[in-house]
Amino acid sequence: MVVMDETSCMPAIAKFYLEFTCEESCGKCSPCRIGNKRLCELLEKITNGNGTMDDLNALRNLAAVIKDSALCGLGQTSPNPVLSTLDNFWDEYVEHVVDKKCRAGVCKKLMQYVIDPEKCIGCGKCAKNCPAETISRTDYTAPGHKLASMVIEQSKCVKCGACYQNCKFGAISIK
């Protein structure tokens, strides 16, 4: 029994289940042996923000075919998490592939830590705690602040959240 709320990401949950079936597949029939692997890879692509609408269609078709043609109960039920989340949370899938957003903030590749230059007082605590050394000072000082604000270079960020936790001024948010 898994409880889901607004902190649950449906594509990520489907992927979690699929990884499990990939491990369990005996390998005898091709829909389960190769199909579940491909489902996993498609979900990986989607949760990494690289998915397309075509991928969503391929995902739905593949899941349906595996359910319809696998040899035993394991393969026939393995795509159920995909099919039911596609049916009930289609919008969330579309957000992942079109808006590149994970509303639950679970898909780390899809989220960004952003420093608001107006709120940042330039204390630099985030930069000190950043393991990726990706936070640097800008030359913009917001009105009323003494020091220039900080900025995160997104391409190097490993989404650890250390800056977010260490900022006492609520200047860092998740987008």
Add this chain to the structure above:
Amino acid sequence: MINVTIDNKAIQVPEGTTILKAARMAGIEIPTLCYFELDGMKFENKPGGCRVCMVEVTKDFNGKPRRNLAPACATDCVEGMEVLTASPRALNARKTVLELILSDHPNDCLQCEKSGDCELQALAAKMGIREIPFKGEQSHYEKDTTLSVYRDMDKCVYCRRCETMCSKFQSVGALSGVNRGFPSVVAPAFEQKLGDSSCVNCGQCVQVCPVGALTLVDNINDVRKALADPTKKVVVQTAPAVRVALGEEFGMEPGTIVTGKMAAALRRLGFDYVFDTDWSADLTIMEEGTELLGRVKKLLAGDKDVKMPMFTSCCPAWVTFYEKNFPDLLGHPSTAKSPQGMFGAVTKNYFAPKIGVKREDVVCVSIMPCLAKKSECARPELGNGTDQDVNFSLTTRELAHMLKQSNIDLNSMPEEDFDSPLGQSTGAAVIFGATGGVMEAALRTAYEVHTGKTLPKIDFEECRGIFGESIREATVDFAGLPVKIAICYGLSNARKLMEEVREGNPNGYHFIEVMACPGGCIGGAGQPYHHGKSDIIKRRMDAIYREDAGKPIRKSHENPDIIAIYKEYYGEPCGHLSHEQLHTHYFDKSDKVEITK
């Protein structure tokens, strides 16, 4: 009989008929991949694993549609069943499953040995696959080779045909499914190399593999090099079963006899001497028949140590099989070399000096229906330490490739004869190519030598056939002496017979013929792919017996060139010189074997 409706066609089929076979009866061919059957030859692979044959059951036993699609190959018809083999839902599943299989496949048809004969390639063409929507991880395994079989498991579709062939039909058990899930593959146990396993190089796994995962070891370039070398005389010999199958590669009907055209084509390829393994098959009969009579005489004289029954020894897969599995019974098989081996020995010891060429400068090539012969000709005892008696063994398929490369169309070849003196043969030799043939040929000679009388009837019908009992037995009357024989193909049957011998030969056999391949060499692994159509093997067999019936001489001991070589060179069968050159010995290779089932 039960009533079923397939694609709106109503038909009646016997109970226990699968949807696949019922559809065939209705003239509808459902695509398959893993399913494989040699009809009437007791070989069936039905794992239901590929799921290419999925069909929609619109009315099942309960009058309702079936929830899931059904695999046609593994689902029996029930009364009143209605099936759609190409509904949108079935077609979509079939195509998607095929796309999945191709998504884990190298798809390098342009460089693939199987291209043109590949069942996966044909399926992709039939289903009109134009792109593969799934990109992802691909399986990679280390390539592996014996002297006969090349394994590229990146191309394996996990149909398990090879496993069923190796473990059920041959009882060798060298290949089996390993791993689970995506990395599943067929491999020798404990990640061994196939050459270190119990494999006997029969090559039947290659013959049934639908794709290019298991292929033959190609020796065409070795032979081309020899042909291009002006310092070499290149001698070629062709096995009995090749002449009734080679034509298939050139669009001829199965069972077309191309002996004369093949001899002509070999000459066009540049071989200096075009000889015939049939000639040495006659020689084999002289040696093996004499050996049999020798053992029978000892037996009648009350010799308790004589090894009975005697087994034939012309199939190298079978030879390796008993060396690996029955080291305690190595005295039973005839010590006579195979016809390939004898031919090589005669070429290097008799023929080379005769034409005044050093044996090292004579290259002996064999054209065989067989993959095991590639391993056989490399056996150290079949050479002089630096030069093998037979240098290269090509298969029927490789010869066809060579001819095509050289723009030689077999269809347009004239009929030519083999060269002399190792070219003339009898009907007894050509039947070596079919199961029971060696036995029949030996009986024709042994009977006449033993009784001193002419055979009342030359055809031993009881020896013939590919569809009957797994082990055929008969008692032949040698003028008052009942000779008890048995014949089988498939090493699982040979295993049964060997186990009987271990238990003291309760059936009192005198002589047993064993061939590894379905139907004997006509169904060999080097022959054109039959794709499970046992009718093709049957037509090759019919051709063999037609060729025999058409020969002016049909008994080995009446071959004038054989009589001549004994007079000129060997003296007598099983004499001193023939023991040195035409007989061999066997080795305990049981340490090479892991558990077999």
